Amino acid sequence: MLALQGSFALHAASLERLGVHAVEVRRADALEGLDGLIIPGGESSTMLKFLLEEDLFDPLLAFHRDGGALYGTCAGAILLASEVSGPSQKSLGLLDIGVRRNGYGRQVHSHAATVSCRALGEPELPVVMIRAPVITRIGSGVEVLASHRGAPVFVQSGRLLATTFHPELTEDLRVHRWFLRLASLA
Numbered sequence: 757m758l759a760l761q762g763s764f765a766l767h768a769a770s771l772e773r774l775g776v777h778a779v780e781v782r783r784a785d786a787l788e789g790l791d792g793l794i795i796p797g798g799e800s801s802t803m804l805k806f807l808l809e810e811d812l813f814d815p816l817l818a819f820h821r822d823g824g825a826l827y828g829t830c831a832g833a834i835l836l837a838s839e840v841s842g843p844s845q846k847s848l849g850l851l852d853i854g855v856r857r858n859g860y861g862r863q864v865h866s867h868a869a870t871v872s873c874r875a876l877g878e879p880e881l882p883v884v885m886i887r888a889p890v891i892t893r894i895g896s897g898v899e900v901l902a903s904h905r906g907a908p909v910f911v912q913s914g915r916l917l918a919t920t921f922h923p924e925l926t927e928d929l930r931v932h933r934w935f936l937r938l939a940s941l942a
């Protein structure tokens with residue numbers, strides 16, 4: 757769990773409920789021996805600043821290159837994306853999607869809904885959106901696992917997973933379980 761900023765404690769709690777012990781990563785050496793890493797929601801510009809200050813940017817790219825699975829939630833999805841607008845900012849560029857920050861507009865800053873997700877089956881998946889980015893472009897090789905209001909909200913490409921919603925704020929553990937399988941931890 758990248759623990760520089762944002763909602764990492766709730767992700768850790770979801771993983772513990774699935775019987776997996778989460779490690780909080782604040783420095784590059786903590787990535788050693790991990791199979792997967794969650795980049796939580798929060799404020800992507802602040803997280804990016806810490807990533808650069810702590811010299812974590814290149815180690816994260818290396819972590820993925822060496823086989824590590826990554827899951828970005830909301831701000832974490834922004835950090836994984838190859839293209840960021842509204843305003844534009846630097847990102848890891850691992851996941852070939854375009855995102856527009858705070859793209860759901862001021863009036864719907866935050867909202868909750870349920871969406872159908874064939875990969876996770878029934879019942880519908882609860883999605884909590886908090887100043888969420890809109891995924892505006894899907895690159896080749898990126899699979900859309902769920903959409904909401906006409907835009908993808910849950911995508912996967914190889915060992916990369918991203919949601920623009922926050923499963924750690926719900927009781928539903930299916931997204932975390934999905935990621936654990938991707939990271940060969942379940």
Ligand code: GLN
Nearest residue numbers: 797798799800830831887
């Ligand atoms: N609006 C935030 C950003 O642009 C993301 C919000 C979130 O992670 N809940 O970084």
